Amino acid sequence: MSTSYQVFARKYRPRTFSDVLGQDHVVQTLRNAIEQDRLAHAYLFVGPRGTGKTSTARILAKALNCPGGPKIDFDPDDPICKEIAEGNSLDVLEIDGASNNGVEQVRELRDTVKFAPSSGKFKIYYIDEVHMLTTAAFNALLKTLEEPPEHVKFIFATTEPQKILPTIISRCQRFDLRRIPSPVIANHLLHIASNEGVELDEVAAYAIAKGAEGGMRDAQSMLDQLVAFCGEKITEENVLEIFGFNSAESISNLAGLILDHNNSDTLEAINAHSEGGKDLSKLLSDLIGHFRNVLVAKVDPKKGGEGAPADVRDAIVAQASGVDTNKLLKLIDLLAETDARMKWAPNKKLHLEIGAIKAIQALQEASLDDVIALVSAAAGSADSLPAVAATATTTAAPAPVASSEPPATRKEPPPEKSEPTSSPAAASTPVEPPVKLTLETPKEVKPEPETQPAPEPEPAPAPAAPAGNLSGDVLWNELRRVLIDERPLFETWLVAAQYLRHENGEFAIGFASEQRFFQISLSRYESDIEEVLHRLSGGREKLVIEVRDDIQPLEIQIPDDDPEPEPQAEAAPAQPEPEPEPAAETEEAEPEEDFHNDPLISKALSEFEARVVKP
Incomplete structure (x- = not known):
């Protein structure tokens, strides 16, 4: 076997600004700065692994030190540019911050910055993993970083910017490199496979891109490994078998079982993943990501499952139409809590099963919208009540x-x-x-027998x-x-x-x-x-x-x-009169007789010891 073989991650490393994928905001800013001659003396590139921090730093160094530079459209095959790409340039010094993190190394750097570049226009110091420098080393670098010589440029790269002193960050122009979208990675992998004469399924490319989690270097390394394993044809089954990834279809099916409230089949699916050697933490993470896509499809069906295979996108849209938004949010919260517990749990399978059952129960609970709908339906059946009351x-x-x-x-x-x-x-x-x-019930003065014209009721x-x-x-x-x-x-x-x-x-x-x-x-x-x-x-x-x-x-x-x-009658109640006037008695004779002839009134007069009062 030839020893000159070069892995895909190095062979297909970006050489110019146009080769950088997924970082348009960074590339455009650097290009404009070069064109307008607005170059800063220090740059800080921040981002996850494999997103192009080192590649972008080298491309910037080429643009600054290329013949006739600084310029954007440089020749990557120029000897000076090749030296920079290979890390052999005397004017571009690449320093590993993890192994050169002390005050002594920073002092040596301060002593060398005063020397002019040998062949290029600038002397460029690139410190990778700069967050590994000690606090003393950072403090020793502050003065030089704030006012470096005109021929010196600093480029820093880190994955953990929170560990860098704010005084260092404030002296740099910071660029945050993002995770590269899966469709961009998948298309680039298909391009590499085509150049290498390898048949790569589109679904397999998407599976690799999803497993790389936004890192182009990781995706290229996985493709390199798959070519060694499969030869000239790579399928999704090969990707899942080698790296233990979960297929988008299997995740969609598991999500469908949960949404259908199918307890037994859900547990069987989890057990099948466990028996197949799958990482259950990764399974739960993929499941949460799938429900996130369902939530997005609930808001905008066109964006649900963006970048996923067509059949998976259709399944996501269908699942979104059959679940309530509030229940979906609660389901995602429960699965996120399960994910937090699983990180420290010795029995991950048990916690995943419990979390899945809790999610199903949450879907079966009546939501506030359901209760309101039931109340509205019950109220609708009483639309005729005003007519009944009338x-x-x-x-x-x-x-x-x-x-x-x-x-x-x-x-x-x-x-x-x-x-x-x-x-x-x-x-x-x-x-x-x-x-x-019409009745008054005096409690202190009892009516005399002769004041009651009606006979005493039986x-x-x-x-x-x-x-x-x-x-x-x-x-x-x-x-x-x-x-x-x-x-x-x-x-x-x-x-x-x-x-x-x-x-x-x-x-x-x-x-x-x-x-x-x-x-x-x-x-x-x-x-x-x-x-x-x-x-x-x-x-x-x-x-x-x-x-x-x-x-x-x-x-x-x-x-x-x-x-x-x-x-x-109540505003001016009359006091009981033992001897009513003759005129009133004559006038009320007939009505009073009517009162006492009524059995109900007679009974009431007897029970309450009351009598008829004349106004």
Whole structure:
């Protein structure tokens, strides 16, 4: 074998500014500086490995010291340029900062900068890995770096700029070399393979570029190794086999299993990668990168999976359309947390499996958007509620007139005055019971027997007509009115309740399924309600409180600003008079008789020890 073989990384090293790939911002700035004669005395190239720091430094040195320079379009085959490219030029000194990092080496450098260049225009000092210099060495270099001789140029290169003193960085023009995009690397590898007579699949070139992580030198070295292994034809399977990379298709399939909430197949896929000798940390990193592409596709489908094979791009766009953005962000966060734990975990497979299951569970959880959608759907089913409430309000009869109107306006036909319970209050709009407006309950002075014109009511527990004489609707309205009067707490619950049936010894009321809370609250007082029900109906019905899906909820309207039907009754309550005036007694004889003939009012007068008050 010939000893003159040159590896691809050296054979295809950039020789001119036009050969530098992926660093257009650096190349353009240097070209303009040379053309405009605005050359700095110190440059600092920063970037990851294999991105072209040393190559760019040598190209800049060639442009400065080439015959007739400084100029951009120099001849790379010129003897001076060749010496610089090979590191043999006396005017371009390349120093390894890792092995020459002491104060003594910097002092020697300071002693040599005063000498003029031998053949070129400038004496150029290139210090690689400059961050390895000690603090004392940096301090010794400060004065020379700030005010070097006119014929001296400094070029520094580093992968860790944070370790360089700020006083050094401030004296240099800094250029940050970026990671080279995978498509650029893949195209350059295809170009090299074509020149070398090697058949390289496009998918294989993309796999190499992805594995190089933005480093052109790494990609060229891997291609060199593949040619030695495969010969004249290189496929994606060869790349994955030699370097243990994960194919874009396998990562896409694993991501699809997670998005499909497939726990068992996800664990099997992870186990298959582990059994195949894959680096699980690299697998997780690739998976996070894939979901990042899905997130990008969620925002802009045209940019999702940019640079990936066509089938993988289609899969990324399809996955993006089927997952919520918030859930995708949470999934990426969980996988990132798993990646942090795996770095120090002895059992990486266990942590990866746990992280994958957590990600699936996070996808299955209801998001805030899902909850809002469900609430909106439930609210949409109640679009007809205002019409229902309006109907209930329209069909409801006003409060009994006999107990709420003033004496001068209650001259009505006897049939209407004798049936105060035939017109119940509105079901959806609670009103103040008429007894409150016409009865007063003195606690200190008991009424004398002779002031009550009506006979004392019998102690029978039937304040209303028997159940057989009252329809279910009428009984329900009376029951609700009495309960609200006796227990104001019940008002909110009873307004939402609806009468269902009165048969077979049962009196049933119901709530809509959305109002189950009212049913639970009211059921705690079921025995008390039954007692009032028996009192009104004269029977022994069993109270049944149901929750049914077929019940449409009524709109609950609690009147805050409705005017009272007769505000003067409460605004100026009269004091009890043991001896009413004869004229008033004559005038009110007929209405007072009507009051005491009503069984409900008679029962109320008895229970509350009250009497009718004349205004």
